[in-house]
Amino acid sequence: MIELPDDELDKLFRKSSEEFDPQFDPEDWNNLKKRLDQQDGRTAGAWLRKWWPLGVLLLLISGGIASYLWLSDPRQVSEVKNQKPVSEITVKGLTAKKTESVTASEKTTVEKADTKIDQKAEVSSGQTVEEEIPLGEIRNEKSKVAPTISVDQNVGTTKQIGNTEKAISQSSSKSDYRTANKNGRTLLPRSQSKAGGVYLEPNRSNTAGGDGALTLNANGNLLGNDPNGTNASELGARQAIGSNGVTIEAEVVDSKKIDFSSELLVNKKLNWQNAIDFPGVTAPIIESKPENAKPEEDSLLNVPKWAIRVGYSPDLTTVGFKNFTKPGSAFSLLLEYGITKRLYVQTGVVRSVKDYTAAAGEYTFKKYVTYVNTPNAVDGICTMIEIPIGIRYDVAQNAHSRWFAGTGFSSYYAQKERYDYHYEKYVRGQVHSWEGKTGWYWLSHLNASVGYERTITKKLSILAEPYIRIPIKGVGWGKVNLVTTGMWISLRYTPVFR
Amino acid sequence: MPEYNSAVLHELLDGCLRKNRRSQELLYKQFYGYAMSICLRYTRSRDEAKEILNDGFLKVFTKLDTFDTNRAFKTWLGRIMINTALDHYRQEVRRDVFDDVEIADQVSVDETVISKLAHEELMGLIQKLTPSYRIVFSLSVIDGYTHEEIAEQLSISVGASKSNLSRAREKLREMLSKINIDDYDRVTR
Structure with a gap:
């Protein structure tokens, strides 16, 4: 063993320690740099760890605003409603049904006074086919055929009055809906008017003291437009009578393709002035409030x-x-x-x-x-x-x-x-x-x-x-x-x- | 700014305060040897020393705003390195990681290396001490702590500190005796 005094031993190691200069290893700096990057939030993980509460907050705020705006946009609501297939026309119980390849001897029926119209037709093969016509189809075809309906109350048949250029006014936006309301017209309940916003003129039944528009007419002479003398009644938008009045083709339009843009409809309205008087049948007026007017x-x-x-x-x-x-x-x-x-x-x-x-x-x-x-x-x-x-x-x-x-x-x-x-x-x-x-x-x-x-x-x-x-x-x-x-x-x- | 903090160092420290990576790298390189020599004295291996070195530099960079520029940066850095090493030692003691056997007895110095004995080898001898001996020896002999301070830092008695220092010296003497005396003379010259 070396006999070295304490102070000499201490001096030896102190001197070595002072003069000892380890070589720089770049790998050590790289390791520290990574840790510094994490510390300063320069890495993705560190950034996430540091800022995730703020990120969640921003996401929630932006998501909330977006969903609020989306849900409160009337156009969006309207579009959602329009995307629903309208399988039947319901104008306060007014249901029109379409017949494909019907013969001129088709029969139509009117079900009681609720103005629900069923159109039964015999298919050439002898089968009877009933298909409900989407309301939107009728509306979309308003330039072709006027949907004025006449119903023979006595014989229980409906007839097409003619291809008069009558249009069914519609309104599917809230603005039109409000406009209609302001004009003093009665609004149809949305639950019954699936496209929403269709309004009717007041009860104009002759029997009820009105001008007779949209009434059932007991006069059979008015139904004589069919050269075959048949009571072919059609909901004009969907059906066109051929020159011989025998075959009627119906065009089915995908209701999803219907454009309910309120801009296109802004000048449209129901026009009942040329309607033929059919006393006794009126479109009933339902007093109701719009569904979004729930009492607070x-x-x-x-x-x-x-x-x-x-x-x-x-x-x-x-x-x-x-x-x-x-x-x-x-x-x-x-x-x-x-x-x-x-x-x-x-x-x-x-x-x-x-x-x-x-x-x-x-x-x-x-x-x-x-x-x-x-x-x-x-x-x-x-x-x-x-x-x-x-x-x-x-x-x-x-x-x-x-x-x-x-x-x-x-x-x-x-x-x-x-x-x-x-x-x-x-x-x-x-x-x-x-x-x-x-x-x-x-x-x-x-x-x-x-x-x-x-x-x-x-x-x-x-x-x-x-x-x-x-x-x-x-x-x-x-x-x-x-x-x-x-x-x-x-x-x-x-x-x-x- | 005192003279011992040069203008270059001042610029580097300013850059480090702005978290400039280049400045940090230059500062790291400049004081790497000094800091690493401290860390090696308090650890048993170079890998362990690297870990403490980087922990210490991380503290330096993150707490640089607390550095008093009227004092020597090198001293401040050295203190941080020692404190980091002591923290590391305390954690290891708490986890009872150290198998405090006297590994010095197991050390065999390669005779072919004796001729190359230098500062690195002497530091290696310190590393081969048991942790409690190594820490006390480094704190007392090289870094100038009193036994009272060592006792408080390590939560041991003053007597235990003195005893550990004495035994550390004995172990170092034993290890040195195995080294060629000529090489020893060369180193001490």
């Missing part, structure tokens, strides 16, 4: 007043939107009370664990901490009880979903706090950490959130609600301005009572 009061009555929410959220707490650490957890139990159909008051309790890092300047140190040495950073982990109070407003409400926004204030109770102090340079006697609790911080944070609610059952719904807690004043032992973000995933239960 009724809707409000259907909205339960109380609701309970339980939720979980990752708790991303930071000081000054930097140095996000791993997310903590938050659990909530909230109570909601509906003031109006859309406005709720909320309160409850939230328990959260907040894990964060603060720089020295963001933390208020007690004197005894800085007496020996001043920390340059603090790691905090705090268990907090939060009492939020606020309002929620439903921006858009649909049958099974809602978009909402909320705001309010939160008070915090610091239940358990632990702070670890980090120093740039070690000084003997420096304080390493502090543990304890500092109690209540009333109305310390401003809350804001947006969310989406989707019903699962009649009483249960699920919510996604990104939120942010903005500090009004510092909390905890270091009076730190904590910013908390996260996204509530909640179940909302609506009891029966209202």
Whole structure:
């Protein structure tokens, strides 16, 4: 063994240490660069980790606005309605049926006074074919054949009066609908007018004191247009009588191809002036309100007043939107009370664990901490009880979903706090950490959130609600301005009572 | 800005504060040897030292705004490296990773290498000490910590610190005795 005094040995190693200069390894820098990129959010993963709450928030907001605009656009609604195949004409019980390849001796019937017209025809093969004509087809063919209908009440047959240039006015947009209403015309109920917006002139039955338009005529002479003397009655838009009046071809038009553009129809209206008097038969007028004119009061009555929410959220707490650490957890139990159909008051309790890092300047140190040495950073982990109070407003409400926004204030109770102090340079006697609790911080944070609610059952719904807690004043032992973000995933239960 | 922080270093630090990658790379390269020599003294392998080195530089780059420019950057960097190494050591102790057997006894110095004995080999001898000996020796002999400070940093008694230092020296002497005395003389000259 070498007999080397301590000081000589120390000198040997101290000298070696000072003069030792390891070679630079570029791979080491590359490894550090990757970590720096992650730290600065320059990689996709880091970017996502850093900004995902904001991304979710923006998605929800933009999605909510888009769906709200889409659902509230009358054209979109109109188009959706128009895409539904209209398999029958129903003008308050007026149902027209089409016959293909009918003979001139076709029979038509009128079913009672509800003006529902069935047209039965014998096919040349002897079979009777009944097919309902879409209303839209008739409308679309208005330039070809006028759909003026005459029904012989006595013999129970309908006849085509002629190819008079009469058009059925229609209106499928809300604007036309409103215009019609303003003109004092009676609007057809949408439930019976599947294309919506068709209006009728008032009851003009001669027997009812009107001018006789759209009435059944008992006069058989009027039905003599058919050279064969048959009572061939057609809903003119679909059928054309040949020169011999025997064969009638019907053109079937796909109702989906029908253009219901309100611009094209703006000048169209029902014209009954040339209608032939058929006393006794009138298109009944139904007093009804448009379906979108539901009384607000009724809707409000259907909205339960109380609701309970339980939720979980990752708790991303930071000081000054930097140095996000791993997310903590938050659990909530909230109570909601509906003031109006859309406005709720909320309160409850939230328990959260907040894990964060603060720089020295963001933390208020007690004197005894800085007496020996001043920390340059603090790691905090705090268990907090939060009492939020606020309002929620439903921006858009649909049958099974809602978009909402909320705001309010939160008070915090610091239940358990632990702070670890980090120093740039070690000084003997420096304080390493502090543990304890500092109690209540009333109305310390401003809350804001947006969310989406989707019903699962009649009483249960699920919510996604990104939120942010903005500090009004510092909390905890270091009076730190904590910013908390996260996204509530909640179940909302609506009891029966209202 | 004191003289020991040169204008070039000042520019580099400014760039690092702006998170300029090029400045960070230059600073890293400039102090790589110094920082790595510290890390090697506190670890048992170069891989472990690299890990601590990069952890330390990450702290440097992220907390550079807290650096007092009236002080020497090299000293600040050295402290960060030592603290990072000590944090690493504490974590390992907590996880009971160290098998604190005296591996120094198992060390066999290759006789063919003895002639090439240099600073790197001497650092290698420190690395071959057990963790508790190595840390105490480095803190006390090379980095100038007192036994009281070491005791507080490592949560051990002052007596244990002194004892560890004494045993560390003994182990180093044993290892050195296996090395050709001529080479030893060459190194010490």
